[in-house]
Amino acid sequence: MDTSKDQSLLQLRSVRKVFARGTIDEVTALYGINLDIYPDDFVTIIGSNGAGKSTLLNIIAGVFPPEMGGKVIIGGEDVTDLSEYKHATYVGRVWQEPHVGTAGKLTIEENLSLALLRGRPRGLRPSLNKQHRELFRSALAPLGLGLEDRLNTLVGTLSGGQRQALALVMATISKPVLLLLDEHIATLDPRTAQIVLNLSDMIVQRERMTTIMVTHNMELALRYGNRLIMMHKGRIIVDIGQQDKQALTINDLVTAFEQAAGEQLTDESMLLSHR
Amino acid sequence: MLPATIQGILTSSLSDGLIYAFVAVGVFITFRVLAFPDLTVDGSFVTGGSIAAVMIVSGHNSFLATIAAIGGGLACGAVTGLLNTKLRITALLAGILMMVSLYSVNLRIMSGANIPLLRQITIFKSIANFFGTAKSVILVIGILAVLALIVFMILNWFLRTELGLALRASGDNEQMIRGLGSDTDKNTIIGCSLSNGMVALSGALVAQNQGFCDVNMGIGMIVMGLAAVIIGGALFHPRGVASMLLAALGGTFVYRLFITIALRLGLAPGDLKLITAVLVVIALCIPYIQKKARHEWMPPAVKF
Ligand SMILES: Nc1ncnc2c1ncn2[C@@H]1O[C@H](COP(=O)(O)OP(=O)(O)OP(=O)(O)O)[C@@H](O)[C@H]1O
Numbered sequence: 001m002d003t004s005k006d007q008s009l010l011q012l013r014s015v016r017k018v019f020a021r022g023t024i025d026e027v028t029a030l031y032g033i034n035l036d037i038y039p040d041d042f043v044t045i046i047g048s049n050g051a052g053k054s055t056l057l058n059i060i061a062g063v064f065p066p067e068m069g070g071k072v073i074i075g076g077e078d079v080t081d082l083s084e085y086k087h088a089t090y091v092g093r094v095w096q097e098p099h100v101g102t103a104g105k106l107t108i109e110e111n112l113s114l115a116l117l118r119g120r121p122r123g124l125r126p127s128l129n130k131q132h133r134e135l136f137r138s139a140l141a142p143l144g145l146g147l148e149d150r151l152n153t154l155v156g157t158l159s160g161g162q163r164q165a166l167a168l169v170m171a172t173i174s175k176p177v178l179l180l181l182d183e184h185i186a187t188l189d190p191r192t193a194q195i196v197l198n199l200s201d202m203i204v205q206r207e208r209m210t211t212i213m214v215t216h217n218m219e220l221a222l223r224y225g226n227r228l229i230m231m232h233k234g235r236i237i238v239d240i241g242q243q244d245k246q247a248l249t250i251n252d253l254v255t256a257f258e259q260a261a262g263e264q265l266t267d268e269s270m271l272l273s274h275r
Numbered sequence: 276m277l278p279a280t281i282q283g284i285l286t287s288s289l290s291d292g293l294i295y296a297f298v299a300v301g302v303f304i305t306f307r308v309l310a311f312p313d314l315t316v317d318g319s320f321v322t323g324g325s326i327a328a329v330m331i332v333s334g335h336n337s338f339l340a341t342i343a344a345i346g347g348g349l350a351c352g353a354v355t356g357l358l359n360t361k362l363r364i365t366a367l368l369a370g371i372l373m374m375v376s377l378y379s380v381n382l383r384i385m386s387g388a389n390i391p392l393l394r395q396i397t398i399f400k401s402i403a404n405f406f407g408t409a410k411s412v413i414l415v416i417g418i419l420a421v422l423a424l425i426v427f428m429i430l431n432w433f434l435r436t437e438l439g440l441a442l443r444a445s446g447d448n449e450q451m452i453r454g455l456g457s458d459t460d461k462n463t464i465i466g467c468s469l470s471n472g473m474v475a476l477s478g479a480l481v482a483q484n485q486g487f488c489d490v491n492m493g494i495g496m497i498v499m500g501l502a503a504v505i506i507g508g509a510l511f512h513p514r515g516v517a518s519m520l521l522a523a524l525g526g527t528f529v530y531r532l533f534i535t536i537a538l539r540l541g542l543a544p545g546d547l548k549l550i551t552a553v554l555v556v557i558a559l560c561i562p563y564i565q566k567k568a569r570h571e572w573m574p575p576a577v578k579f
């Protein structure tokens with residue numbers, strides 16, 4: 001334990017989450033999750049609908065706190081009880097729907113300006129200036145979507161794919177230490193999905209960002225990242241690192257699921273779609 | 276030269292348009308920028324008027340009294356924002372609660388229902404004295420125009436600052452801006468506060484211009500502000516901060532023009548609320564009728 005590489009960037013300790021406690025709708029979404037994510041990790045998370053993947057990301061992002069006794073530690077700081085906007089200093093996020101990660105009534109440059117100030121106090125300086133615009137152009141150019149020439153366009157008029165690419169740039173432009181991608185290509189057409197996925201990979205490599213990517217696509221989960229986590233009914237049932245992951249196939253995953261969950265996977269697409 | 280009646284209609288619409296423009300700008304900040312349907316307005320308008328009236332009657336400088344009125348409005352709005360963000364009361368209900376309770380507060384401030392200001396040195400009279408003239412409609416229009424220009428410039432600057440942009444984002448996509456590290460509670464409180472500060476300024480000016488403050492003078496103010504913002508939006512299709520603010524100003528003028536003409540046509544002042552409501556309905560349904568005529572689809576209106 002000498003280098004910072006071994007120090008975990010994100011620590012979850014006994015993280016539980018119960019929704020609608022005390023009502024007939026009570027659900028336990030997470031059962032005592034313990035997880036360490038390291039600075040070089042690009043973790044892919046798979047798991048069936050309702051497994052608790054989004055809930056886990058919500059807790060990391062501070063949307064709501066875990067149940068009493070749980071702990072969320074990012075970069076050595078205990079952020080368990082900090083509100084969501086304070087988590088933002090560390091955590092960039094892209095949601096499944098493009099409209100969640102961007103503001104449609106504002107322009108591209110206004111959206112990026114908001115993102116640039118992540119985790120910094122917002123005061124009475126002008127929100128946009130020449131240097132900002134230069135920076136935005138150079139951040140948008142690699143997307144190859146021509147957005148760099150449309151800084152003044154309202155985001156609401158962009159296509160879903162363009163918006164999601166912008167959301168990705170917004171999540172990463174101020175270089176938070178942790179990037180959360182929650183099925184962020186699920187609503188895009190195959191071609192755009194591939195573009196946004198390549199972009200994510202490119203940005204993650206370039207900025208060496210610690211990343212957690214949730215997906216329903218087992219191929220993607222195997223192809224990307226250096227670590228794979230499978231969740232089921234609020235628990236982590238598989239956690240595979242780099243070495244083992246390289247040799248892993250979809251069939252192995254299905255078998256691993258059946259063993260760990262103790263259930264027969266009658267129709268694998270029902271639980272872990274190839275989409 | 277224009278015929279005297281038309282001139283009269285125009286000057287009175289202009290002076291009323293300018294004096295109520297601050298309400299429109301306030302309503303614009305909450306409804307349009309923050310997407311926070313704030314009904315505090317009917318109360319905070321009178322709070323502004325009554326603070327100014329009480330201070331002027333007790334011998335304070337009218338400028339000081341007007342600034343204090345703005346302060347009172349800022350405080351009212353901040354409370355509405357706090358009720359919504361810290362106690363999780365819905366925006367509509369928080370505004371209604373404030374509107375109702377401010378009625379009592381205003382009666383307390385004025386120690387009664389009405390304060391006459393006819394022989395007092397109001398902000399208009401002291402400026403008229405400064406220039407060695409009597410108070411006239413033209414002078415009032417001049418003073419209000421300067422004031423409106425100042426407010427316009429301040430807001431146009433503020434809404435483009437880092438904080439101002441965060442406020443606008445709060446009204447557009449709260450989830451996103453929180454995820455980018457901006458405290459949306461704070462944004463809501465600042466926005467509501469600013470909005471009601473503007474409204475109270477309007478109340479203080481109206482009281483000083485008409486020569487009295489009455490506890491009921493705020494009734495329907497929110498609908499008037501909305502009418503101005505909606506008419507401005509429908510007529511000018513604004514895009515961007517400056518044009519949206521200008522549309523609110525222009526909307527107030529057009530609205531006042533309708534009202535003045537309606538009065539000249541012989542309608543009673545009591546009819547004005549109905550006319551206002553009808554104007555709002557017309558301005559609101561224009562986009563739908565236009566789309567309908569072009570056989571375009573429009574989603575059903577939201578229920579909440
Ligand atoms: N806000 C909420 N209120 C009540 N229950 C919730 C809430 N959010 C999630 N749940 C429940 O918690 C469980 C886990 O949900 P979660 O959204 O984390 O699943 P997921 O793994 O992201 O699923 P999916 O693949 O469908 O996105 C589900 O049973 C869900 O119904």
Ligand SMILES: [Mg+2]
Nearest residue numbers: 053054055182
């Ligand atoms: Mg999910």
